[in-house]
Amino acid sequence: xxxxxxxxxLWVLAATVTALLPMRRQFPPGITLLILAPxxxxxxxxxxxxxxxxxxxxxxxxxxxxxxLYFARKALGRPSGEGRE
Numbered sequence: 001x002x003x004x005x006x007x008x009x010l011w012v013l014a015a016t017v018t019a020l021l022p023m024r025r026q027f028p029p030g031i032t033l034l035i036l037a038p039x040x041x042x043x044x045x046x047x048x049x050x051x052x053x054x055x056x057x058x059x060x061x062x063x064x065x066x067x068x069l070y071f072a073r074k075a076l077g078r079p080s081g082e083g084r085e
Contacts, residue, residue, distance in 0.1 A: 002047050002048070004040065004043040004044045004046075004047045004048065005044065005048075007040050007043065008040050008044060008056060011033065011036060011037065011040055012059075014029065014033060015033050015063055017029075018030055018033060030067065033064075034064060034067065037060045037064070040056070041053050041056050041057055041060065044056050
């Protein structure tokens with residue numbers, strides 16, 4: 001197994017552990033994981049090609065869909081939709 005895939009595996013484990021934390025403790029490790037994801041995906045793309053990198057991107061987007069939507073809405077100046085049920 002390459003170091004890129006090992007890093008991705010460890011990232012997934014860290015994301016799972018972070019998801020199990022109480023909400024108030026999820027922010028610092030969650031931001032760290034959010035920043036590390038593109039680096040690991042590019043590393044996978046360089047070592048293994050675009051298909052594994054795209055599969056990793058799909059997994060990343062499914063795990064971080066809510067924070068990414070929040071940041072996209074904030075960047076576009078739209079309401080964040082936080083008050084919705």
